[in-house]
Amino acid sequence: MKKLLSIALVAMMALSALAGCAAPVATDTSASDASAADAAQPAASGETIKVGILGPHTGDYAVYGLAVKNGAQLYIDQVNAAGGINGKQIETIVYDNKGDSTEAITAFTRMVDEGITALIGDVLSGNTIAVVGEANPINMPMITASATAVGATYNADTDTVYTNVFRSCFIDPFQGEKMAQYAAEKLGAKTAAVLTMTGDDYSVGLADAFKAKCAEVGINVVADEGYSKGDVDFKAQLTNILATAPDVIFCPNYYQDDGMIVTQARELGLTSTFLGGDGWAGVSAYASAADLEGSYFCSAYAPGSTDAVKKFEADYTAAYGADTLNMFAATAYDAAQILVAALTKAEASGAATGSDEYKQAVIDAIKTEGPSVVGITSETGYTFDEHNNxxxxxxxxxxxxxxxxxxEMY
Amino acid sequence: MSVFSTILRQIVNGLQSGSIYALVALGYSMVYGIITLLNFAHGDIIMVGAYIAWLSMAKFSMHPAFAILAAILGCTLLGMLIEKAAYKPLRGSPRISLLITAIGVSFLLENLSQMVFGAKAQVIPTFFEIPSIYLGSIELSGTALITLLAAAVSMVLLTFLVQKTKMGKAMRAVAEDTDAAQLMGININHTISFTFAIGSALAGIGAILYCSAYPQATPTMGSMLGLKAFVAAVLGGIGSIPGAMIGGFAIGLAESLVSAIGLSVWRDGVVFAILIIVLLVKPTGILGRPMREKV
Structure with a gap:
């Protein structure tokens, strides 16, 4: 019996070892398939500008990765159809990192071997930071459309900015600052309360930025309450907030919690205006219309807000369907716009495509050309701060x- | 806003969540009392009740009253089914086997509902619009008061059932000494089944009250609720019915108090600290009788 068991165990171990070996092989095929399938047709001359697109296209985070891939590809296809840059077509080299940092680095190295001149990606913050570690030493121009972690462009420990990395999305603390400003200027708030999910980087990051900005703009933070992940009863915290009767309540959490918080607040008779971050998107299903009425939250992307956005949405849906049409599809479209503008400038400089001077020219051009790009998530262009945000x-x-x-845009 | 009204509101908040804990703790306590099993699947029965309420109202657009009945009935049947399928075959086995089975059933229910309904929270429609009640200038949530009332009525009925009816007598007898009860002609299987049915029906009522206060159903909603109710049962003295009620309200009020003084992050921590303290200082709980080891 024991013998049988040990044989079975050995067999299972052998199988799992085999599976371990099989995984990278499968990656190779899927990655090269993807690049072959997604690559745009090279120009007749044969000379192309190669741009890498990296992100999770399968697995849990595929919805983000596919949005970025499709959004960027959509713009690049439009540029190619209009004749490309300097007579050259843009060829995209697309790899799936499956949301894994090791895979992301492998894919990035392979892209470099294949001769990319710039990268749109990575998608998840953690993967992006990993890729930046490889891309920074070789000064590869990178624009991420979705990595919101501060660490993607800036190393706080050594106080160094990764000069080759830019992003078209905004960072987490930015939303907190914006909402504090908005509360002060547009809503005339004098007092505010904060209710955060403690232990959650996103929630705490937004709340800290909000509180810091409140001090600057003259809002008095009268209550600062927290809850832990999974809590459903917020009445005790809300009762404390009720006692201070604030003008606004900043609730930078995810929509399911926010819905419950608003409902319970109204039940207790709290009439303050609720404010939130982009985690609020989708909240309307989780609380009644009457309770939510007049709440504000900030986002990077307003579906259907302008003609440019409507056109983008129509084009995107026609090419890829509406499943992955989200905020990151829009920021990726903008990232591609910034990159194309920079590549155009770099091409005009006369440097050989892909050379070190060329890459530096692209990086410089992202900064100089960014402000004149009319993005669909930023009509006023992309000016970058000292941390490339x-x-x-x-x-x-x-x-x-x-x-x-x-x-409104604010 | 006076300090007095804040305190009053916090007490109502505490009593509201406390009454839900008390109902769930009763189920724990009754089952423990009769077959000394910590039924860790009890919290998940509440989760199933919440999903039944959601299905009946959101999917089959049934009247809220029918949805409430369906949830309570569904929980009752599920509780009896679990007892018959998972616990009865193990009645002669060591207690640890039963405990492990209970944990297994809990995971089974959680994962099953995740598979069927997905991990996303489902929004449960409002059962009834209950207007707030004003005590002078203080607004008290109607839902909170109804929750308290429903819990109180359930507890009175349960006490009557256990103390005054023949079935209640049988339950008490089986809890006292199973073998002796059998010799006196009490049908053990029926009595245990009945206990599970009552405990699960209370869980069903708990599910409805929980959903009217926190109208979302998620596959894991029962686990923390179940654990806290377990702490309430231990605090009150596991196996004791009035103990479970006292424990439930005490835990609810303690949570509310902790949040009221600004330590809301420590809420769960305080609940489990209470468990540790009770186990160290008075393992039998407030109303529990010291257990004699039967040889």
């Missing part, structure tokens, strides 16, 4: 009759 307006959304509607 975009200075752009946030989209302020409000809830009217239970619908999340575009209020």
């Amino acid at each position: 975009p200075i752009k307006s946030a989209v302020i959304m409000t809830l009217t009759d239970g619908v999340e509607t575009f209020k």
